[in-house]
Amino acid sequence: xxxxxxxxxxxxxxxxxxxxxxxxxxxxxxxxxxxxxxxxxxxxxxxxxxxxxxxxxxxxxxxxxxxxxxxxxxxxxxxxxxxxxxxxxxxxxxxxxxxxxxxxxxxxxxxxxxxxxxxxxxxxxxxxxxxxxxxxxxxxxxxxxxxxxxxxxxxxxxxxxxxxxxxxxxxxxxxxxxxxxxxxxxxxxxxxxxxxxxxxxxxxxxxxxxxxxxxxxxxxxxxxxxxxxxxxxxxxxxxxxxxxxxxxxxxxxxxxxxxxxxxxxxxxxxxxxxxxxxxxxxxxxxxxxxxxxxxxxxxxxxxxxxxxxxxxxxxxxxxxxxxxxxxxxxxxxxxxxxxxxxxxxxxxxxxxxxxxxxxxxxxxxxxxxxxxxxxxxxxxxxxxxxxxxxxxxxxxxxxxxxxxxxxxxxxxxxxxxxxxxxxxxxxxxxxxxxxxxxxxxxxxxxxxxxxxxxxxxxxxxxxxxxxxxxxxxxxxxxxxxxxx
Ligand SMILES: CC(=O)N[C@H]1[C@@H](OP(=O)(O)OP(=O)(O)OC[C@H]2O[C@@H](n3ccc(=O)[nH]c3=O)[C@H](O)[C@@H]2O)O[C@H](CO)[C@@H](O)[C@@H]1O[C@H](C)C(=O)N[C@@H](C)C(=O)N[C@H](CCC(=O)O)C(=O)O
Ligand SMILES: Nc1ncnc2c1ncn2[C@@H]1O[C@H](COP(=O)(O)OP(=O)(O)OP(=O)(O)O)[C@@H](O)[C@H]1O
Ligand SMILES: N[C@H](CCC[C@H](N)C(=O)O)C(=O)O
Ligand SMILES: [Mg+2]
Numbered sequence: 001x002x003x004x005x006x007x008x009x010x011x012x013x014x015x016x017x018x019x020x021x022x023x024x025x026x027x028x029x030x031x032x033x034x035x036x037x038x039x040x041x042x043x044x045x046x047x048x049x050x051x052x053x054x055x056x057x058x059x060x061x062x063x064x065x066x067x068x069x070x071x072x073x074x075x076x077x078x079x080x081x082x083x084x085x086x087x088x089x090x091x092x093x094x095x096x097x098x099x100x101x102x103x104x105x106x107x108x109x110x111x112x113x114x115x116x117x118x119x120x121x122x123x124x125x126x127x128x129x130x131x132x133x134x135x136x137x138x139x140x141x142x143x144x145x146x147x148x149x150x151x152x153x154x155x156x157x158x159x160x161x162x163x164x165x166x167x168x169x170x171x172x173x174x175x176x177x178x179x180x181x182x183x184x185x186x187x188x189x190x191x192x193x194x195x196x197x198x199x200x201x202x203x204x205x206x207x208x209x210x211x212x213x214x215x216x217x218x219x220x221x222x223x224x225x226x227x228x229x230x231x232x233x234x235x236x237x238x239x240x241x242x243x244x245x246x247x248x249x250x251x252x253x254x255x256x257x258x259x260x261x262x263x264x265x266x267x268x269x270x271x272x273x274x275x276x277x278x279x280x281x282x283x284x285x286x287x288x289x290x291x292x293x294x295x296x297x298x299x300x301x302x303x304x305x306x307x308x309x310x311x312x313x314x315x316x317x318x319x320x321x322x323x324x325x326x327x328x329x330x331x332x333x334x335x336x337x338x339x340x341x342x343x344x345x346x347x348x349x350x351x352x353x354x355x356x357x358x359x360x361x362x363x364x365x366x367x368x369x370x371x372x373x374x375x376x377x378x379x380x381x382x383x384x385x386x387x388x389x390x391x392x393x394x395x396x397x398x399x400x401x402x403x404x405x406x407x408x409x410x411x412x413x414x415x416x417x418x419x420x421x422x423x424x425x426x427x428x429x430x431x432x433x434x435x436x437x438x439x440x441x442x443x444x445x446x447x448x449x450x451x452x453x454x455x456x457x458x459x460x461x462x463x464x465x466x467x468x469x470x471x472x473x474x475x476x477x478x479x480x481x482x483x484x
Contacts, residue, residue: 003037003062006094007079007087017077020061025092025155034059039088040069044206064088085184089154093188096158098165100131100172103189104308105224107217108197108234110355111301112150112175115197117329118305119173125322126314129168133160134175135349136330136456142167146458151180154188161189171312176224179206182216186224193311194225194252195232195304199239200354214242222250229253232307234300235260255311257303264303264310269296273366274335274344278302280320282310287320294346295333295362302326331455333359336475341445343369345479347471349455351378351405353388359450360396369446370398374439375453376432377419379410386415390422397450399442400426403435405453406461432460433474440478451475 003009004018006025012018023035029051032038038055040048040063052063052071063078064087065071071078081087093099106115116132120139123130131140137147138160151174152160164172176186176194199214221231221243231247233240235258247254255263267286268279276291278299291302306319314322328334334347346363350356356375363371373393377386393400402419404412416428429435439449451471459466 001095003077006037006091007064008081009079011080012077014077017062020077022061022095025088025095026055027088027153027155029055029058029060032056032058032060034061036060037062037064037091039064039084039091040066040071041084041088042066042069064091083184085154086187089184089187092154092158093190096162099158099161099190100165100169102171102192102312103161103174104172104193104195104312105174105176105186105189105191105220106195106197106304106308107176107178107181107220108195109200109352110358111197111297111304112177113349114298114301114329114332115195115305115308116173116175118302118323118326119308120171121326122305122309122314122319122322123171123173123312125325126309126318128171128313130171130173131164131169132173133157138164140164140167140169140172149180150175150177151185154185157185158188173308176217176220178213178216181219181224182206186220189224191225191229193230193232193308194220194247195234195308196220196240196243196247197234197300197304198237198354199243200352214239218243218246221247221252225250225252227251230255230307230311232257232263232304232311234258234304235262236300255307257307258300261303264307266299266303269299271365282316282320285316287317289320289323291323291326293326293328293333294335294366295359297358297362298328298333329456331457331472333362334455334472336472337479339440339443339445339479339482343443343445343447343449345440345443345449345475346451347455347475348450348452350375350450350452351454353385353392356389356452357392357396359452360392363448363450364396367446367448369444369448371396372399372401372439372443372447372449373397374401374403374432374435374449374451376403376405377415377453378405379408379412379415381408383418386418387422390419390426394423394426399439401435401439402426402428403432404430404460404462405432406457407463408461409463412462432469432471436471436474437478437481440475440482443482449475
């Protein structure tokens with residue numbers, strides 16, 4: 001593809017550069033190859049400008065850079081732009097031309113993975129070849145790839161979208177993380193609809209204030225979604241009104257779901273152990289839906305997903321029927337098994353205060369004995385959430401075991417100490433495997449165990465090394481060993 005086909009070359013003096021053949025794009029000089037377009041991005045740790053020469057040395061033939069970036073005098077054309085991240089994303093979208101016909105994105109502090117997965121399942125149920133992309137990877141009729149970032153970098157994202165389109169996927173749901181939105185990773189995705197679940201504390205190490213965090217999320221509505229496109233907004237969150245206002249101000253077709261919802265109104269919910277029965281009103285029709293998932297928050301996620309599916313071609317009745325067959329996303333209030341007396345053990349990805357609060361509150365109604373929770377906090381992430389999660393666990397669970405999550409570069413004992421300081425009476429067991437075993441061994445009839453924080457993750461990162469580790473496998477093994 002020619003350079004002129006993927007970038008605006010207004011800043012270039014020599015129009016002949018437009019004829020350059022571009023064979024790939026990257027913002028990481030180490031990945032540059034012959035014929036590549038390199039984007040020099042200012043990051044959180046490094047300034048990509050410093051690596052322009054490296055990229056050119058490896059074969060890059062043109063560079064995207066900020067107007068004021070100091071990149072020396074490389075012997076290749078330099079496209080100067082206001083917002084290099086956005087320019088890179090738009091170039092990636094032009095380079096990988098094809099995308100599934102109908103793409104939707106969901107943002108919010110919690111529930112993104114669940115909503116993206118549920119939306120895919122509802123579409124699939126209605127007969128559309130569908131995919132979802134996010135924290136747990138890429139799922140489609142032809143693949144189930146384990147993922148790492150919630151919102152992949154734009155080059156990777158557009159490569160995957162083209163592959164999905166070429167596999168015949170027509171509908172795709174993706175997660176829009178605040179990092180992803182802020183770093184323009186989704187700019188260039190042709191979205192048909194967007195959704196908002198909720199806003200709580202997260203990533204306060206990255207976003208200076210809550211307003212800034214909300215503003216990053218609202219880019220989905222004010223910048224990425226085309227005018228008039230549907231914005232499905234969960235109506236019952238503390239930040240719902242601000243999301244509604246932002247989407248309306250941006251000229252979107254705001255459709256609310258939930259108890260206060262206008263598009264899909266939740267009239268009543270009854271909890272059964274692993275199921276919930278909901279009465280839902282859509283237009284003048286009432287639907288009785290038996291949702292095969294535990295947890296109040298899953299009702300919210302199901303309604304947001306149904307909303308997304310309904311504005312992208314699924315009739316209301318079909319969407320409601322599909323909800324009765326939903327499977328939870330991997331590691332989201334994921335029932336691993338039960339003790340011989342029927343006490344359930346769940347793995348859940350709650351790794352932020354609101355999520356932990358929700359999951360512990362959700363299991364209380366069907367727990368006649370004790371709620372036992374095992375959790376820790378990741379290193380190199382927002383430290384402020386540690387005491388908050390200690391306090392929540394102590395308040396809402398009967399037995400609290402504080403263990404390691406992914407310590408990364410931090411001292412594991414120091415992370416635990418910050419949680420323990422706010423969790424009087426908690427048991428501290430650093431070794432996560434041992435912590436899980438201890439919890440499973442203490443389970444009695446009527447108890448519920450929640451192992452929180454790592455969900456679907458398949459490794460534990462200590463220092464720079466990721467060791468194979470799965471909460472699901474550990475809980476399953478410990479349950480099995482109880483029978484010995
Ligand atoms: C803090 C953060 O979000 N960092 C992301 C960001 O990196 P960065 O721009 O800050 O990188 P940097 O290290 O400062 O380097 C600056 C530039 O120099 C380049 N470089 C660097 C070295 C070199 O030799 N050559 C070179 O060209 C880098 O490629 C980069 O372009 O852009 C990169 C490319 O898109 C991302 O891979 C990287 O994600 C890192 C790995 C990460 O851990 N991100 C997490 C925090 C994240 O994004 N999480 C969200 C939310 C999770 C949730 O759902 O809660 C997610 O969407 O997953
Ligand atoms: N709608 C919701 N409201 C509150 N908490 C939720 C909601 N949905 C999920 N959770 C909690 O958050 C955890 C993560 O859910 P999920 O993976 O769907 O969210 P996410 O937004 O994708 O999170 P992440 O940003 O970490 O990828 C769940 O395991 C559950 O504890
Ligand atoms: N996407 C999140 C995942 C956190 C998961 C938790 N297990 C942790 O390591 O803190 C992040 O990178 O901040
Ligand atoms: Mg996610």
